[in-house]
Amino acid sequence: MSLYNTIIFGILVAEVIIFSLLALPIPSKYRKPLTLVLLKPFRISTVQITVKCILGFITLLFADSINKVYNINRNELGQLNGMVQGTEKIEIMSRKFLQQRNMYLTGITLFLTFIVTKTFALVEELLTLKATLREDALYDKDKLRAMIDENDKEIDRLKEKVIALQQEKI
Numbered sequence: 001m002s003l004y005n006t007i008i009f010g011i012l013v014a015e016v017i018i019f020s021l022l023a024l025p026i027p028s029k030y031r032k033p034l035t036l037v038l039l040k041p042f043r044i045s046t047v048q049i050t051v052k053c054i055l056g057f058i059t060l061l062f063a064d065s066i067n068k069v070y071n072i073n074r075n076e077l078g079q080l081n082g083m084v085q086g087t088e089k090i091e092i093m094s095r096k097f098l099q100q101r102n103m104y105l106t107g108i109t110l111f112l113t114f115i116v117t118k119t120f121a122l123v124e125e126l127l128t129l130k131a132t133l134r135e136d137a138l139y140d141k142d143k144l145r146a147m148i149d150e151n152d153k154e155i156d157r158l159k160e161k162v163i164a165l166q167q168e169k170i
Helices: 003-023 028-043 045-080 086-169
Strands: none
Touching: 003 028, 003 045, 003 086, 028 045, 028 086, 045 086
């Protein structure tokens, strides 16, 4: 495998690990710090530009591998139909296999990049919604406690009034 395919494979493995960490059913207590640690480097503008450039190169490699597979299918295999020799056909088929491997490697890397990006966004949204829900629950809890205290005071006042009315009747 060439150097750029090895790098792309490394990127693919890193994306699989990140996606696995995001997809695991981890309690929110641990998920939030883990997500923040994973997201922190990607918020730096230099890293964002670098990632976009790398994705652009991977996209170019993907388009190039599709073009090469198409050319092998159209040109070289079409020419060999009449005069099939074993070694030439094996060589062409092995080049086709390598180009297909490169195409699938770059394609799945691009696809998984978009999946990981969307998963990050969804997990971040989930964590913020849970945080606001907790804040709302605490606010509602305090509000209900205040209402209960107010109603208890009203009940005590009404009890005193009932006792005073009963004493007047006697």
